[in-house]
Amino acid sequence: RKEVEQDPGPFNVPEGATVAFNCTYSNSASQSFFWYRQDCRKEPKLLMSVYSSGNEDGRFTAQLNRASQYISLLIRDSKLSDSATYLCVVTNTGGFKTIFGAGTRLFVKA
């Protein structure tokens, strides 16, 4: 079993749609959680951290369920510019050992 698992997609959605991504992790001792975005042939960039209480940043909402070892990302009112791969990231051991999920590919269509 992979340490961080994501639905690879792709998700094909129209502009304005709401889309949700899920991620599960296997190490119950995991400490920190993030969503990164990676555009085609570019480097990953932080989208948002995921806090225990859940957090929102504009159209993006992240949730963490430590009991179920599950992280989610909700994107509301999708834009064409949201098309990218979304990477679920988990860190352990003082925040240095970083494990990326394989990513979920999103295509937003006009």
Place this chain on the structure above:
Amino acid sequence: DAMVIQNPRYQVTQFGKPVTLSCSQTLNHNVMYWYQQKSSQAPKLLFHYYDKDFNNEADTPDNFQSRRPNTSFCFLDIRSPGLGDAAMYLCATSGLGEYNEQFFGPGTRLTVL
């Protein structure tokens, strides 16, 4: 602008010929990371430096080595590249703390002939 710089952006080497990839940062971060990312796969952590303290991942092949001569620079050495080492190599930096963002360089795409 503070940033993470990787050179070269594209590197072609021959099977078995040693190659060195370079990373520099102007963020003055304590931690530097090297990742390998193959097509359609997750970035895979190879090792990280906490200041001069080197931390190798258990499954990183011995073929991969790293040097960090100072805070700003970090190098990835591939001693004998194989065809399976063709990938994007990403350098990242972060500060300390539980929720420190990692800042990535643009990557070096390595081709092995």
